[in-house]
Amino acid sequence: MPFGNTHNEMKLKFTSEQEYPDLSKHNNHMAKVLTPAMYEGLRSKQTPSGFTLDDVIQTGIDNPGHPFIMTVGCVAGDEETYEVFKELLDPVIEDRHGGYKPSDKHKTDLNPDNLKGGDDLDPNYVLSSRVRTGRSVRGFCLPPHCSRGERRAVEKLSIEALASLSGDLNGKYYALKNMTDAEQQQLIDDHFLFDKPVSPLLLASGMGRDWPDARGIWHNDNKTFLVWVNEEDHLRVISMQKGGNMKEVFNRFCTGLTKIETLFKERGHAFMWNEHLGYVLTCPSNLGTGLRAGVHVKLPNMSKHAKFEDVLKRLRLQKRGTGGVDTAAVGGVFDISNADRLGFSEVELVQMMVDGIKLLIEMEKKLEKGQSIDDLIPAQK
């Protein structure tokens, strides 16, 4: 690959109007923000690695809209995307992240001691607890744009760094392309295995190329700390366990992340981070903390209550089915997690989630007894 997008030069022969995408049936953040004038101004630009405007927005053109969630509709191909195409991405970020301005600063706080409580979520309701985030390795293109050589370099670095983890974090790497049938089955049974993306949101952005080359899963022997390599981001880091001890999950999350960051730095590689956008990831929706902290929780009564959606909104929480972002809930069990990513620190987000879940369970218990929950409705956070 000639590492540059001279293909873009060819398109400039045509006028901006001739190239402008038809977004008349679209409902995503990119389609809301992009205008013909903006397209004209940005179409001749590219990042140093050759990522262009059309590359940024292709997934949003190919996927007009999602029935459950307003999708972002654009991706970054490298760290510089957020700078070169800020005219488009700043308003997308502002719209997606509750009014976050280009001048705002994002706070990072991965000190688990700052979390109050969280070790006592009622296990009769909370089935499991999980925290995930992503990290990108500075100097390499992101999954939509990376070459095979770069992707393999990211994998190699990750394997080396993770191999140095010890104690509770001692573990093993399973390359997707080499795993045995037995290993694969075990990873599926543990709910760890990620497979080639089927979501057109991801495929249309180029993230599925060369699958399964340089993709893999690392997890610790205790199966409570898991790292995905080269899926939607360079690294996805997940801490999880059954039951409601979110504090323990978050402790392990912070400890593990900090160790991994140190190990990468020792090898001359920082994570992509800046004081405006926090941790830089492929999808603008994951900027800042990239953090989704959530539980699988039984709320059969609460979920049927007319005010359920409103309460979630006030608590700054979102619901999903237990199969993940593209699923609906089954049997009154919901995946409830923080809605925000940027503009709040990691500790703040986990705190909001923990406090919110406690309240929801309290409401569930009241509804079970046939009592009203009106006096428990919280103010908007």
Added chain:
Amino acid sequence: MANSFTRLISGRNTAVLLASLGAGTMATGYLLSENSSLAAEAKKMLYPPSSDFPDLRKHNNCMASALTPAIYARLRDKVTPNNWTLDQCIQTGVDNPGHPFIKTVGCVAGDEETYEVFAELFDPIIKDRHNGYDPRTMTHPTDLDASKITHGVFDDNYVLSSRVRTGRSIRGLSLPPACSRAERREVERVVVTALAGLKEDLAGRYYSLGEMTEREQQQLIDDHFLFDKPVSPLLTCAFMARDWPDARGIWHNNEKTFLIWVNEEDHTRVISMEKGGNMKRVFERFCRGLKQVEHLIQERGWEFMWNEHLGYVLTCPSNLGTGLRAGVHVRLPKLSKDQRFSKILDNLRLQKRGTGGVDTAATGDTFDISNNDRLGKSEVELVQLVVDGVNYLIECEKRLERGQDIKVPAPIAQFRK
């Protein structure tokens, strides 16, 4: 820091600098440079072709059979005049290791020049796929004179429908894997304008995929004309579904016997079809329609992609030459159960598919039977081959009905050398 570095050394000879300072650390600095050509140079040094060579050990397609690290190293940094690259050609073959029954091609062209710039890879693939045809030394015959076809009307008791299809690309515009939205819209404009000039039994109408009404859509589905967004990963991994349904559409004549798909896998797919066994008439309409469309686009200064070695140039190397698939839906209840059926088809240079198309299996006793070959034989030769072959199959079926035995025919020769 990267910016000040760039300013410091601006005006120096990049290559000398990189060499003297060692590629590693310097290159990392250059990667952060705003100057994209410096960054590109740095990347090439950090990532030699060997680091990018795809892992094809589990692959079974023509591209994987032909691509070597040496070929990849020579071709990786080349571009066509439209700046299409080797990695883009082969992406579909890397992403789709292979079909157990059918050896897929595993690469596509982004433009006409692909076949020349990347000839070192495409020539052996063409040879592999097209029975040893060598584009360097051989020429492909084009013949669209339907009057030459003999015995081209089949027994309607056996043949349910007859169909001929091909593709055509508009010279000067990139192919579906590579085209920009503006180019794709230009293809649509050129083709739709030309088709509006067709008259009499060929007069018809265009239905844009993005703008058709629900009723029009249902009618096209009922007529088995509607094509939808590709779901096959062979196509989606080759970037052909981008911007769907922008600039895609279907044109057909009022009689519903001549149909053109715009901007699906090729710029155009041209189809002539009708119920029953009159393959001669189907082919006659096919040739007449194609010639008229060609004339209409030439009036406006456009032409089809064609050359004497590759014939008509299309997106997939498997469709080079004639791009022609002539076939019938035919009932062969007894013959299909005979164990010699496959061998007979092979020798007649025919293939069977289910009646739902290439990715389907046959249901019941009705098969889609068509020519295997595309390149090295002319349109007339291929259609005659299908005509003779299908007549032979029907003859076998009748003999089996009468309790008589059948013979496996001698294999048909491949193209003249």
